[in-house]
Amino acid sequence: MIIKPKVRGFICTTAHPLGCATNVSEQIHYVQQQDISGDGPKNVLILGCSTGYGLASRIVSAFGYGAATLGVMFEKPGTEKRTASAGYYNTLAFEAAASEKGLYARSLNLDAFSDEAKTEVIDAIKADMGKIDLVVYSLAAPRRQDPKTGEVYNSVLKPVGEAVTRKTLNTDSGEVSEITLEPAQQEEIDATIKVMGGEDWELWMEALDDAGVLADNVKTTAYTYIGKELTWPIYGHATIGKAKEDLDRAAQAITARLSSQYGGEARVSVLKALVTQASSAIPVMPLYISLLYRVMKEQGTHEGAIEQIYRLLVEELYNPNREPVLDEAGRVRVDLKELDDSVQRRVEELWHQVTTDNVKAISDFEGYQEEFFKLFGFGIAGVDYEAEVDPRG
Ligand code: NAD
Numbered sequence: 478m479i480i481k482p483k484v485r486g487f488i489c490t491t492a493h494p495l496g497c498a499t500n501v502s503e504q505i506h507y508v509q510q511q512d513i514s515g516d517g518p519k520n521v522l523i524l525g526c527s528t529g530y531g532l533a534s535r536i537v538s539a540f541g542y543g544a545a546t547l548g549v550m551f552e553k554p555g556t557e558k559r560t561a562s563a564g565y566y567n568t569l570a571f572e573a574a575a576s577e578k579g580l581y582a583r584s585l586n587l588d589a590f591s592d593e594a595k596t597e598v599i600d601a602i603k604a605d606m607g608k609i610d611l612v613v614y615s616l617a618a619p620r621r622q623d624p625k626t627g628e629v630y631n632s633v634l635k636p637v638g639e640a641v642t643r644k645t646l647n648t649d650s651g652e653v654s655e656i657t658l659e660p661a662q663q664e665e666i667d668a669t670i671k672v673m674g675g676e677d678w679e680l681w682m683e684a685l686d687d688a689g690v691l692a693d694n695v696k697t698t699a700y701t702y703i704g705k706e707l708t709w710p711i712y713g714h715a716t717i718g719k720a721k722e723d724l725d726r727a728a729q730a731i732t733a734r735l736s737s738q739y740g741g742e743a744r745v746s747v748l749k750a751l752v753t754q755a756s757s758a759i760p761v762m763p764l765y766i767s768l769l770y771r772v773m774k775e776q777g778t779h780e781g782a783i784e785q786i787y788r789l790l791v792e793e794l795y796n797p798n799r800e801p802v803l804d805e806a807g808r809v810r811v812d813l814k815e816l817d818d819s820v821q822r823r824v825e826e827l828w829h830q831v832t833t834d835n836v837k838a839i840s841d842f843e844g845y846q847e848e849f850f851k852l853f854g855f856g857i858a859g860v861d862y863e864a865e866v867d868p869r870g
Contacts, residue, residue, distance in 0.1 A: 478868050480560055482855045484649060487757040489563075489853040493862070494555075494870045496854025497566035498573075504533060504783040505574055508540040511787060515797030517542030518611035518790075520692065522598065524549050524589050524681065527564030528852070529753035530700050531615030533782035535571060535582075537790050538611065545581035545606055549589045549598060551618070555868035563754075563853045569870045581605065589616055590677050592624045595684040602685075608692035609685065614678045614699035617755035621672040624680070632672035633716050634759050635661035641710040644831065646764035648757065648849065651842065653833045656760060661716045673720035675699065675727020682731045682743070695741035696794060697731060699724050703747050703812065705821050707828060711761045725806050744794070744801070745808045748785050749815040752848035763845060765824070768831065769815065770848075771841035772823045778814040785811050 483491045521538040525531035526548025538544040550568060555561035568584045575582035583601060587594040602609055620631045635658055642657045661669070670676075678699050685691050701721040704713050712718055728743040735741030750769060756762050773779040780788075789811045793801040801809045814820070827839050836842050850856040 478558070478560075478866060479863060480866060480868065481862065482850060482853060487648060487763075488754070489850070489855070491560045491853065492563035492566055493854035493860065494561070494566040494569070494866055494868070496851070496857045496860045497563050498570035498854075499857045499860060500851060500854065501532070501536070501567050501570040502574065504536045505540050507783050508537055508787060511541065511791070513541050513791055515795060517795045518544050518696070520544060520606045520609050521546045521611045521613065522549075522602070522609045522685075523547070523613045523615065525615035525617065526550050526584060527552050527568045529615070529617070529751070529755060530748060530782050530786060531613060532564075532567055532571070533786035534613045534615060534790070536783065537786050539571075539575050539580050539582065540578070541787070541791065542795070543580065544611075546575070547598065547601055547606060547609075548582070548584040549594060550584060550586055551588060552586055554586070555870055557868065560868045561870055566854060566870050588622070590618070590621045590624065595681065599684065599688040599690055602690045603688070608690055610692040610695050612681065612685065612695070612697040614681065614697065616677070617753070618672060621677065623671065630668040630671040632669040632720065633661055633665045634711070635659065635665060636710055636715045637661055637666060637719060643711060643761045644764055644828065645761050646767060646836065646842070648763045648845065651833065651836060653764065653831055653836050658711065658760060666716050666719050669716040670720045670723050673717060674723030675730075676723075678724065679727050679730055682734065686734060686738075691735070691739055691741065693739050693741075695735060695739050697735075697741070697743045698746045698789075698794065698809070699728070699743075701745050701747050701808070702750060704750065705816055707821065707825060708750070708762070708765055712759065717759070725808070728807065745806075746789055747804075747808050747810050747812045748789070749780060749812045751782055751785070752845055752852065753782070754852060757849060764831070764840070765828075767836070767840040767842045767845040768824045768827045769820070770844050771827070771839070772820050773815065774841060774844070776820065778817075778820070780814070
């Protein structure tokens with residue numbers, strides 16, 4: 478099959494196995510170039526391991542520290558006629574590279590919110606790994622079925638309190654327009670907290686603890702975004718931000734459980750805004766990210782997922798020379814270059830100026846689009862997109 482991108486709104490419904498494999502090997506290469514000292518995690522469980530920040534976490538753990546990794550993802554395998562999802566191809570490529578290095582890597586394609594996933598993961602840990610010393614919680618999902626009640630909750634991306642009118646960018650057409658987002662009902666806020674809040678993270682840690690598969694000094698981290706004034710109305714102070722606040726509560730509850738028994742701890746880690754499948758679905762974020770990339774590239778501070786996670790694990794969570802730098806809520810901050818006043822001021826100036834006519838000139842919309850296609854394995858140098866490939870990977 479000859480595979481081309483098919484974009485529908487903010488999602489690409491096809492993916493290219495060779496392009497995805499190239500993305501994975503580029504990230505592995507980045508990590509292998511670094512000089513990492515000190516002990517890192519040895520047995521890592523990554524929930525949401527196949528794309529974005531979770532994939533980067535798996536790559537730094539395996540290729541930076543030689544860790545065995547068990548990953549959970551929710552991806553679509555390919556058939557003779559249909560491509561797999563990008564995360565599926567990424568995972569095949571990761572596993573092949575890990576196996577070449579003699580590193581244990583197993584991936585389970587399961588709904589991480591279910592009890593079955595927890596049971597299968599625990600069985601796999603007992604059979605193959607013994608105990609886990611790092612659990613990365615990197616799920617980004619639009620819905621969750623509560624395993625106890627069977628009720629399905631859908632997250633919404635809406636402001637809280639009052640309607641918000643903001644500029645937004647249609648990433649298909651390049652049109653900049655204004656959208657008004659009506660405020661969420663309380664029920665929608667609660668549903669978003671159910672999906673993207675800390676409850677499932679806690680359920681995972683409880684299940685792993687009860688099964689006796691956590692190692693001494695176990696660490697766990699869940700990822701969040703905070704941002705500043707420009708994104709607060711649609712992120713930080715909106716439904717998704719409310720859900721993310723719940724991670725802080727969960728981190729405390731999990732630490733209380735882990736600290737006396739294992740000397741373990743749970744931390745929320747704050748990461749920068751980045752083009753991923755999850756962020757491209759959030760209204761207004763693509764415009765903010767296009768402007769942010771422009772400014773951070775100009776200032777030489779731009780980072781992608783692998784650079785962010787490298788800093789998180791190597792410089793913060795496993796730095797042999799110092800404890801991680803925490804904010805007032807006990808969160809690890811890797812997002813401070815984005816929040817730097819000079820960056821935010823410049824993004825805001827451009828934000829006021831940006832229109833359909835000048836978006837290409839004053840933002841990094843081109844870089845945004847390149848990154849977006851790259852997520853699905855397209856537009857990558859060295860890949861022959863006219864050649865037949867097996868969509869089963
Ligand atoms: P992503 O869409 O690239 O990855 C999501 C991962 O979750 C994938 O591996 C997917 O397979 C998995 N997944 C989704 N639903 C699942 C389910 N039901 N069961 C099992 N696996 C499932 O997203 P991302 O942007 O890397 O986001 C990961 C985390 O990082 C999220 O918590 C997000 O809020 C946070 N974060 C993202 C950004 C950003 O700008 N992208 C910034 C800061 C923090």
